[in-house]
Amino acid sequence: MKIDILTIFPEMFDGFVNSSIIKRAINDNKVQINVHNFRDYSTDPHKCVDDYAFGGGQGMVLMPQPIFDAVEDIKTKDTKVILLTPQGKKYNQKMAYDLAKEKSLMFICGHYEGFDERIRTLADEELSIGDYVLTGGELPSMVITDSVVRLLPGVINEESHKKESFNNDLLDYPVYTRPADFRGLKVPEVLLSGHHANIEKYRREESLKRTKERRPDLLEKS
Numbered sequence: 001m002k003i004d005i006l007t008i009f010p011e012m013f014d015g016f017v018n019s020s021i022i023k024r025a026i027n028d029n030k031v032q033i034n035v036h037n038f039r040d041y042s043t044d045p046h047k048c049v050d051d052y053a054f055g056g057g058q059g060m061v062l063m064p065q066p067i068f069d070a071v072e073d074i075k076t077k078d079t080k081v082i083l084l085t086p087q088g089k090k091y092n093q094k095m096a097y098d099l100a101k102e103k104s105l106m107f108i109c110g111h112y113e114g115f116d117e118r119i120r121t122l123a124d125e126e127l128s129i130g131d132y133v134l135t136g137g138e139l140p141s142m143v144i145t146d147s148v149v150r151l152l153p154g155v156i157n158e159e160s161h162k163k164e165s166f167n168n169d170l171l172d173y174p175v176y177t178r179p180a181d182f183r184g185l186k187v188p189e190v191l192l193s194g195h196h197a198n199i200e201k202y203r204r205e206e207s208l209k210r211t212k213e214r215r216p217d218l219l220e221k222s
């Protein structure tokens with residue numbers, strides 16, 4: 001998969017692409033992540049990317065020219081273009097699975113007070129990562145990229161995402177490691193028993209109990 005990210009803060013992605021599983025996925029050629037500074041596409045003599053809003057109002061608005069030129073230069077026929085905005089559809093795990101099937105994704109990160117409305121015409125989809133307002137689309141693009149890249153074949157052990165939270169509309173069961181007794185806090189006996197059927201049953205029950213307590217909305221859905 002190829003992922004192109006359009007931003008005016010490319011340095012925000014340095015840690016992201018150089019750490020942990022994302023770094024390994026890049027090194028193993030499972031994904032190619034290109035971070036582009038769309039300021040480089042500005043035809044303004046001062047490389048300006050924003051201006052005041054027509055009609056007045058607070059703050060600066062991203063101009064269409066640099067973003068249109070960047071998208072037209074970088075996009076291929078296979079690219080799905082995603083605009084990050086709190087006005088977008090709310091992102092979830094099902095969408096992560098759908099995006100993981102694409103060949104090429106492009107994220108447009110808005111910034112400042114907003115972007116010129118005409119930029120919306122470039123996007124195949126508008127996504128939000130939740131009902132709160134961030135300073136820009138950079139963190140949302142990292143959140144979505146992270147959730148997609150870990151689903152690409154061979155990036156992590158596939159067994160581990162078959163069983164994880166949200167896959168069956170259930171939250172994960174609790175897990176423990178050594179020691180069996182930490183400051184008097186004991187690991188449930190059944191997990192030490194070696195009895196696989198009982199362990200499975202315990203985990204299923206804990207998953208259900210946890211979902212009922214913390215996310216009853218998920219149970220209603222299934």
Ligand code: ADE
Binds near residue numbers: 084085127130133135
């Ligand atoms: N840009 C600012 N806030 C955002 C959010 N919650 N989701 C996506 N893009 C955003």
